[in-house]
Amino acid sequence: MVSKKYLEVARTLLRAAQNMTDRRIAGQLKALAEGYEQRAERAAHADAAKALARSAAPGEREQSDRFARPLASVDDHHQAKGGHPPFDVL
Numbered sequence: 001m002v003s004k005k006y007l008e009v010a011r012t013l014l015r016a017a018q019n020m021t022d023r024r025i026a027g028q029l030k031a032l033a034e035g036y037e038q039r040a041e042r043a044a045h046a047d048a049a050k051a052l053a054r055s056a057a058p059g060e061r062e063q064s065d066r067f068a069r070p071l072a073s074v075d076d077h078h079q080a081k082g083g084h085p086p087f088d089v090l
Contacts, residue, residue: 003041006036
């Protein structure tokens with residue numbers, strides 16, 4: 001997962017910043033670490049959205065198939081009898 005990679009980089013940068021004696025460089029490393037933490041958060045949201053979309057997709061297909069089959073069988077029945085469905089009578 002991308003979000004885990006970003007978090008690993010952020011933690012590495014924070015460890016390096018703690019060991020720095022130069023405060024200016026330590027501050028820059030901390031700022032970089034914050035940026036990577038934000039990227040990790042965005043990536044985690046994107047990963048969750050993708051997982052949700054994947055889990056919802058099969059259910060939606062099953063739902064639409066459940067309604068499509070009875071309608072198709074009604075049409076087949078009327079065509080087999082040589083007639084039209086009642087709503088075409090007008």
